[in-house]
Amino acid sequence: MITRRLYYKRSLINPAQLFIISFLVMILCGTFLLMLPESTHNGISFIDAFFMSTSSVCVTGLGVVDVSAYFTHFGQTVIMLLIQAGGLGILTFASYFAYFFKGGATYENQLALSDISSSGKIGEVFTTLRRILIITFLIEFIGACFIYINLDKTFIPGFGDRVYFAVFHAISSFCNAGFSTMPKGMMDGELIFNYPLQLTMVLIFVFGGLGFPIMINILRYVKYFIKRYVLWFVSGENNYRAWVMTLSSKINLITTLVLIVVGTSAFFIMEYSNSLAAHNGSGKIVTALFSATTPRSAGLNTIDFSSLHMSTIILIILLMWIGASPASTGGGIKTSTFAIATLNFISLAKGKSKIELFRREVADISVRRAFATMTLSFVAIGTGICFLSHFENDASLLEIAFECVSAYCTVGLTLGITPELSDPGKIVLIALMFTGRVTMLSILIAFFKKVRPMSYQYPTDEIMIN
Known part of the structure; x- marks a missing residue:
C-alpha cells in the first residue's frame, strides 16, 4: 500500500x-x-x-x-x-x-x-x-x-x-x-x-x-x-441565484451611502454661511459633498479646514474615525465596524441576543472584532494625543486631537500644525500613521502566539455592566 x-x-x-x-x-x-x-x-x-x-x-x-x-x-x-x-x-x-x-x-x-x-x-x-x-x-x-x-x-x-x-x-x-x-x-x-x-x-x-x-x-x-x-x-431561462450580493457588501454599501448623504447635508447646513459662502447654487452642494466625503480617508480639501465651525470639525473627526470600507485603500475603523456596533446597540435596546439583518445573523466573531477594533483605535489615538501634547505645548488640544485622528485613520487632513511639528512630534505621527495602516489588531496578531483551539468549554457567567 x-x-x-x-x-x-x-x-x-x-x-x-x-x-x-x-x-x-x-x-x-x-x-x-x-x-x-x-x-x-x-x-x-x-x-x-x-x-x-x-x-x-x-x-x-x-x-x-x-x-x-x-x-x-x-x-x-x-x-x-x-x-x-x-x-x-x-x-x-x-x-x-x-x-x-x-x-x-x-x-x-x-x-x-x-x-x-x-x-x-x-x-x-x-x-x-x-x-x-x-x-x-x-x-x-x-x-x-x-x-x-x-x-x-x-x-x-x-x-x-x-x-x-x-x-x-x-x-x-x-x-x-x-x-x-x-x-x-x-x-x-x-x-x-x-x-x-x-x-x-x-x-x-x-x-x-x-x-x-x-x-x-x-x-x-x-x-x-x-x-x-x-x-x-x-x-427564456430562469437564472435566479440567491445571495449574489453578500451581507458584508450590503452593510458596507448602505453605510457608505448613509455617511455620504448625512455628512454632506450636515456640512451644507453648518457651513452654508461660513466656508461655503464663496460658492453659489450647485457649487455649494458639490463643495459640501467633496468636503464631507474626503474625511473618510481621501485627505484632499478645497476649503481651509482651520476656518470651519467647531461643530463641523467634530463632524469631520467622526467621519475620519469611521473611515472607508474594509480591504480598501482607505483607513479608519471601517464602515462595517461602525455598522455592526450600531446594529448591536439597536439589538440590545430591543432585548435581542443576536444581530439579524436581511434574514441573516451576524457572526459573533465579527461583533468581537468590531469592538476590538474600536477599542484599540481609542487606545492608539489616546496614546498619540498624550505624547503629542507633551511635545507640542503651543498647539491646542483640538488641533492635536484632529492631527492624531487624521494620522491614525490615514486621512491626511490637517488644521495646519503638521509642518510646524518638532522631531519628536513627527515621530509620534509616524507611529500613528504606520499603526493605523497595518491596524492595531494585525500588530497584536503578529506578536501574540496563536493558541490551538481546544475541545472544551467552561461554564458561562454573566458580568454586571451597568
Missing part, C-alpha cells in the same frame, strides 16, 4: 508579521529614495524623508514639507509610486509577482493570501489578485482621463504637465492618499471652483474606499443582473 504524504514549506513568520515587515521595508526604501539629491531641490533631513515616505506608503497625505516646492519631478514620481504600492498593499504585489517569477507559491502563502483577498477558495486567490490589479489600473486610467478633460488649459498650459497632474491625482484619489502636486493642493487657484473636476475625484476616491471585495462583488452582481433581467428575453 502506498501512502501519500503532503509536505509544505512552513514560513518562519506569520502573515501578519510579513504584512508589517513589507510595509517597513517599503517605507525605508522610500526614505532612501527621497533623500537622493535628484529627489529634492535643496536636500531633506532623514526625519522629514522618513515622515513623507511613511505618509505615502500608508496613503495618509500628511506632509511636513510642500510636495510641489520641496521635491523635484523625480521626487514627486517616487511619492506617486509609493502611494500606488501602499494603496494596493505590499503583500499583494510581492505575492502576486513571486507566483510568476518563482513558478508557484507555498500552500501556507496561498492560505495567507486567501485570508487577505477574501477569496473563498485557495484556487481563486491569484484570480482575485489579478482582478484587483486590473480594476485598480482601469479605474485610475479612466479617472486620469476625466481629470485631464476637466482641467483648464490656461491653469496648466503644458500638455505633459496636465497629463502628469491627471495621473498623479488619479492615483492619489483612488489610493485615498491626499497628496497633490499643487502648492495649495485642491485649494490652488481655479481648482476651488472647478466642480466637474471635484465630482470626478469624489467618484474616484469613493471607489477606492469601497474595497476590492465589494467592487468585485458589485461586478459579479451586475453580471448576474444582466443575465437575470436582460438576457432572459432571449434565452
Whole structure:
C-alpha cells in the first residue's frame, strides 16, 4: 500500500508579521529614495524623508514639507509610486509577482493570501489578485482621463504637465492618499471652483474606499443582473441565484451611502454661511459633498479646514474615525465596524441576543472584532494625543486631537500644525500613521502566539455592566 504524504514549506513568520515587515521595508526604501539629491531641490533631513515616505506608503497625505516646492519631478514620481504600492498593499504585489517569477507559491502563502483577498477558495486567490490589479489600473486610467478633460488649459498650459497632474491625482484619489502636486493642493487657484473636476475625484476616491471585495462583488452582481433581467428575453431561462450580493457588501454599501448623504447635508447646513459662502447654487452642494466625503480617508480639501465651525470639525473627526470600507485603500475603523456596533446597540435596546439583518445573523466573531477594533483605535489615538501634547505645548488640544485622528485613520487632513511639528512630534505621527495602516489588531496578531483551539468549554457567567 502506498501512502501519500503532503509536505509544505512552513514560513518562519506569520502573515501578519510579513504584512508589517513589507510595509517597513517599503517605507525605508522610500526614505532612501527621497533623500537622493535628484529627489529634492535643496536636500531633506532623514526625519522629514522618513515622515513623507511613511505618509505615502500608508496613503495618509500628511506632509511636513510642500510636495510641489520641496521635491523635484523625480521626487514627486517616487511619492506617486509609493502611494500606488501602499494603496494596493505590499503583500499583494510581492505575492502576486513571486507566483510568476518563482513558478508557484507555498500552500501556507496561498492560505495567507486567501485570508487577505477574501477569496473563498485557495484556487481563486491569484484570480482575485489579478482582478484587483486590473480594476485598480482601469479605474485610475479612466479617472486620469476625466481629470485631464476637466482641467483648464490656461491653469496648466503644458500638455505633459496636465497629463502628469491627471495621473498623479488619479492615483492619489483612488489610493485615498491626499497628496497633490499643487502648492495649495485642491485649494490652488481655479481648482476651488472647478466642480466637474471635484465630482470626478469624489467618484474616484469613493471607489477606492469601497474595497476590492465589494467592487468585485458589485461586478459579479451586475453580471448576474444582466443575465437575470436582460438576457432572459432571449434565452427564456430562469437564472435566479440567491445571495449574489453578500451581507458584508450590503452593510458596507448602505453605510457608505448613509455617511455620504448625512455628512454632506450636515456640512451644507453648518457651513452654508461660513466656508461655503464663496460658492453659489450647485457649487455649494458639490463643495459640501467633496468636503464631507474626503474625511473618510481621501485627505484632499478645497476649503481651509482651520476656518470651519467647531461643530463641523467634530463632524469631520467622526467621519475620519469611521473611515472607508474594509480591504480598501482607505483607513479608519471601517464602515462595517461602525455598522455592526450600531446594529448591536439597536439589538440590545430591543432585548435581542443576536444581530439579524436581511434574514441573516451576524457572526459573533465579527461583533468581537468590531469592538476590538474600536477599542484599540481609542487606545492608539489616546496614546498619540498624550505624547503629542507633551511635545507640542503651543498647539491646542483640538488641533492635536484632529492631527492624531487624521494620522491614525490615514486621512491626511490637517488644521495646519503638521509642518510646524518638532522631531519628536513627527515621530509620534509616524507611529500613528504606520499603526493605523497595518491596524492595531494585525500588530497584536503578529506578536501574540496563536493558541490551538481546544475541545472544551467552561461554564458561562454573566458580568454586571451597568
